[in-house]
Amino acid sequence: MIQIKNLHKSYKMGSNSLHVLKGIDFSVEEGELVAIMGSSGSGKSTLLNILGMLDGADSGDYVLDGVPIENLNETKAAQYRNKFLGFVFQSFNLINYKNAMENVALPLYYQKVGRKERQEKALKYLGQVGLKEWATHLPSELSGGQKQRVAIARAMAAEPKVLLADEPTGALDSKTSYEVMDLIQKINDDGNTILVVTHEPDIADMCKRIVHLKDGVIVEDKKIKQVRASAYV
Amino acid sequence: MWLFDRDLWSEVFNTLGKNVFRTFLTMLGVIFAMVILMLLLGSSNGLSNGFNNLFAGTSSNSLFVWSQSTSEPYKGFERGRRIKFKTEDADILRKQIPEIDVLAPRIELGSHRGVATVYRKGLTSGSSVYGDYPEIDEIMKKKLVEGRFLNRNDTDNSKKVCVIGEETYKLLFEKGENAIGEDVRINGVFFSIVGIYKPNDNINIDGENAVFIPFTTFQKAFNSGDRMGWMAISFSDETEVPIVEAKIKKVLKAKYDISPTDERAIGSFDMSEVFKSVSIFTTVLKGVSLFVGLLSLLAGVVAISNILLITVKERTKEIGVRRALGATPRIVRRQVILEAAVITVFAGMMGFAISVGLLNLIDSLFAQGNDAPFRNPMVTIPQFVFSFLLMISLSLLIGLIPANKAVRVKPIDALREE
Numbered sequence: 001m002i003q004i005k006n007l008h009k010s011y012k013m014g015s016n017s018l019h020v021l022k023g024i025d026f027s028v029e030e031g032e033l034v035a036i037m038g039s040s041g042s043g044k045s046t047l048l049n050i051l052g053m054l055d056g057a058d059s060g061d062y063v064l065d066g067v068p069i070e071n072l073n074e075t076k077a078a079q080y081r082n083k084f085l086g087f088v089f090q091s092f093n094l095i096n097y098k099n100a101m102e103n104v105a106l107p108l109y110y111q112k113v114g115r116k117e118r119q120e121k122a123l124k125y126l127g128q129v130g131l132k133e134w135a136t137h138l139p140s141e142l143s144g145g146q147k148q149r150v151a152i153a154r155a156m157a158a159e160p161k162v163l164l165a166d167e168p169t170g171a172l173d174s175k176t177s178y179e180v181m182d183l184i185q186k187i188n189d190d191g192n193t194i195l196v197v198t199h200e201p202d203i204a205d206m207c208k209r210i211v212h213l214k215d216g217v218i219v220e221d222k223k224i225k226q227v228r229a230s231a232y233v
Numbered sequence: 234m235w236l237f238d239r240d241l242w243s244e245v246f247n248t249l250g251k252n253v254f255r256t257f258l259t260m261l262g263v264i265f266a267m268v269i270l271m272l273l274l275g276s277s278n279g280l281s282n283g284f285n286n287l288f289a290g291t292s293s294n295s296l297f298v299w300s301q302s303t304s305e306p307y308k309g310f311e312r313g314r315r316i317k318f319k320t321e322d323a324d325i326l327r328k329q330i331p332e333i334d335v336l337a338p339r340i341e342l343g344s345h346r347g348v349a350t351v352y353r354k355g356l357t358s359g360s361s362v363y364g365d366y367p368e369i370d371e372i373m374k375k376k377l378v379e380g381r382f383l384n385r386n387d388t389d390n391s392k393k394v395c396v397i398g399e400e401t402y403k404l405l406f407e408k409g410e411n412a413i414g415e416d417v418r419i420n421g422v423f424f425s426i427v428g429i430y431k432p433n434d435n436i437n438i439d440g441e442n443a444v445f446i447p448f449t450t451f452q453k454a455f456n457s458g459d460r461m462g463w464m465a466i467s468f469s470d471e472t473e474v475p476i477v478e479a480k481i482k483k484v485l486k487a488k489y490d491i492s493p494t495d496e497r498a499i500g501s502f503d504m505s506e507v508f509k510s511v512s513i514f515t516t517v518l519k520g521v522s523l524f525v526g527l528l529s530l531l532a533g534v535v536a537i538s539n540i541l542l543i544t545v546k547e548r549t550k551e552i553g554v555r556r557a558l559g560a561t562p563r564i565v566r567r568q569v570i571l572e573a574a575v576i577t578v579f580a581g582m583m584g585f586a587i588s589v590g591l592l593n594l595i596d597s598l599f600a601q602g603n604d605a606p607f608r609n610p611m612v613t614i615p616q617f618v619f620s621f622l623l624m625i626s627l628s629l630l631i632g633l634i635p636a637n638k639a640v641r642v643k644p645i646d647a648l649r650e651e
Contacts, residue, residue: 049645052557054557054643054644054645054648055645074561074562074640075561075562075563078556078559078560078561078562079559079561081557081558081559082558082559083559087557087558089648093550093553093554093557093648094554095551095554095555096551097247097248097251097252098247098251102247106555106558107558107559109240109244110555110558110559110560110561110564111559115239115240154558158558158559
């Protein structure tokens, strides 16, 4: 699903250049649930941004679902993001004046899906995260866990190839975190490919594979035995 | 066609509708600007209508010619010779000057602006008495309260009839008394009243206390022979009055042996000059109000752009999320521009409605009655359409600034955790 070869990225900080990613080789198969771990400054967020086409690499290859991702202009990147990727953010990033259903329907709007179908799909995905009856509520009326579940429904609504989650539990207490991870595992059980960036070991243990980044290189890449989050819920 | 895309519009209206207060604040500038523009245009229209009303009934392309005394000796004549027009002059001019539309000769009893005593049953009035042809009505329209004006039949048969002014009627009759068919006596001759006219509230050369009798009757009754006092002449619209005026004077000067350089011998008054200066005044006024109004409109639209800029900054995160979810720069730009346009159109509509109300109020307060300085202060449809289209295109153009700022929002910067 994802193939990355010799990926480099550096940021200019005044006269200095900060080499963040120093040659990443990495690939993900369909249906994997990968945790990307590392302390802050390890380059994990940069890697996720590049994977999410929110940022470009300086050099190296990136192939997503057989499509080489290179020389993207803003429009193309937006279209690819819409088509291939679903995003889940630490701070949920729901649009605060849209209700849960409208938030979930937003990526479908950019896919030019018809109004009726959009609403049906949005309700379906809200149902899958267990928030069907909260469809008309604004984000301000939802708890943190509910917000993140709406965000996950939104990410899934576009039926992406890969779900990218950037610290999805970073703003949640541990009980809610496990609920969210339970949801992520269930989505993964349906065959979806998911990448989770986290610095919490217990969250990483709930994935099927852990990739450890340190100072811009992968220091460890191992398959693990998944801990089911449902055991803690 | 995206213009008819319901989703796009509902997206725009949603965004604006969910932020009513902000939207309303943004609109204020344009509402005020539109009100100012419309009030200025409406008032200058009203003023110009008022002037037009003032001149209503007076042929705009007309000339009055009268005789005076020479100021230069010429062909053996001394200066200071009194020139007296003859009735034949009318035909000579009509023949030689093809531009003349209507030429109405007139004669006055006594000297110019002099008065004659009019008697009726012991009452008297000192009125101007004019011998006129019916054509004069085409140049200086009289508003008749009762009866009719002089006609061809009166002049052809030298009938002893007259039309009197309302002021004269008041002097000679009791209030409410019937005057039509009654006789008045002027210099011992009886005239039967056929009509009463009312002052026009416009340019009133004849005054309100006047008696009009047929020119031919005047000649017989007061023994004026072939004398003629002055001439009212009107021309077709495209005629340049000053040019024809010179031609007419040349003909008359030749006939009466007046020096070609004598400026005083023949007097004239060019009505078109008055109209021209008034129309220049109103045109300048309209131009100035349009200019001021459009500038304030521009200021209003710039204010919208400004607030949208702030809004875009406020919405950085939202725009970033939209971009991450697949909104292309085009979609983002279009959304912001449409927001600008929708706000402007709404505000413009509101401003327009308010100003129509205000103009109506001004109309009912200040523009009633005949001598009002204002008349029907309204904005014309072309003026409205023009300012509206201009406003929309301005808003689209100025919406580009916040729209481009929105596009420059990189999703990665927008989503970076603080």
